[in-house]
Amino acid sequence: MILDGTPDSSVQAAVQALARGDLLGLPTETVYGLAADADNEAAVARIFTTKGRPANHPLIVHVADAGGALHYAGSLPTFAQRLMAAFWPGPLTLIVPRREGVARAAAGGQDSVGLRCPAHPVAQRVLAACAAHQPAIRGLAAPSANRFGRVSPTTARHVQDEFGDALLVLDGGACSVGIESTIIDCTRAAPVLLRPGMLSRERLSSACGQRVLLKEELPAHEPRASGTLLMHYAPRATVRLMNAQELQAGLDLLGEDAAHVAVYARSPLRATARHRLLRRMPDDSAAAARQLFAQLRAFDDAGAHLIWVETPPTDTEWDGVRDRLQRAAAAR
Structure with missing residues (x-):
């Protein structure tokens, strides 16, 4: 309730x-x-x-x-x-x-x-x-x-x-x-x-x-802590991290067969009408963090089999988002 x-x-x-x-x-x-x-x-x-x-x-x-x-x-x-x-x-x-x-x-x-x-x-x-x-x-x-x-x-x-x-x-x-x-x-x-x-x-x-x-x-003797397992934060669909070139190559290769591939990327990508699950990731790390989990859930709800995500920048402000995505991708 x-x-x-x-x-x-x-x-x-x-x-x-x-x-x-x-x-x-x-x-x-x-x-x-x-x-x-x-x-x-x-x-x-x-x-x-x-x-x-x-x-x-x-x-x-x-x-x-x-x-x-x-x-x-x-x-x-x-x-x-x-x-x-x-x-x-x-x-x-x-x-x-x-x-x-x-x-x-x-x-x-x-x-x-x-x-x-x-x-x-x-x-x-x-x-x-x-x-x-x-x-x-x-x-x-x-x-x-x-x-x-x-x-x-x-x-x-x-x-x-x-x-x-x-x-x-x-x-x-x-x-x-x-x-x-x-x-x-x-x-x-x-x-x-x-x-x-x-x-x-x-x-x-x-x-x-x-x-x-x-x-x-430091020596590997830290206390156990929440959310630090290698595999965590995973949707039902398989998550893969890719750079912009890999994302575009994958979409081009699949063509009309990409209907069940969800893409979450900051870079502009060429897509066909069949790429119905293409979503724009914010350029700002705080905005990306705010919508990350909701977007992964939305991809699951839309029936995505694969979720391709553009790898976040290496800037320290993206560390939290990158950590969650790496753990989600490790589940595959």
Whole structure:
């Protein structure tokens, strides 16, 4: 069931559902989440079962503010506090040491936990109402509201399409960012980028006062984190990344047989009337991120068998979009 997320009555219905141990479709600025009380292990287990997600693959815990992070964090290094001050609320997740006795199931059994403070006004209101509830709900475990490994949802309708009418979903409109948060590991002496998003390494490094490292620069011992599997974010159709010349050559070769090939490209391409699934990717990385998952879902809904996507530029501002597309293409 989809409810308008604006009225107070919808927020209260959401909090009551969470207090009962039910799941909730929650809008955030990145993607819609499948939320549960992060300290209710039975409810968290329901997230894993509903998504078909391995129980050792950790979930991100959403909190109302930096103060809410203290319930879950065993410690917060100075650079993590600086990142929180600069980018919370916003599309940034910090992996920090987990305080003993909290969010064990949500953390996938690890001694660290991923924390984020979402900027979406509906998410903010739900988290504030959860904190005011008696007993208080301190945080919400909320991975993307889709089947494990598939395309993330950026509208309430996408969530309903995944899980049906039985799930309560708050409609907060289309997500303004459109891809999942940047993830920084803060469990080491220096910040380490585990998953790119729409916050560049340059901005992150400037905010925390030291260079944000790539995980490839350190020994392979980072904590497990959401959305970092090689194959992820995949539509039903097979995704292939190609440059503009390869795209044009493929369309020319297939000719009239390209009816079930979807193309998503920034470069202008020659196409026939049979190429009904040719769509223009924005030149701006933020706009491309905002529509990426919705476009992949639309190609699936239109019956595409193959999705050919022009490889994004190598500029750092495209890192998040390129990461999602590479993982979607790896599923083939």
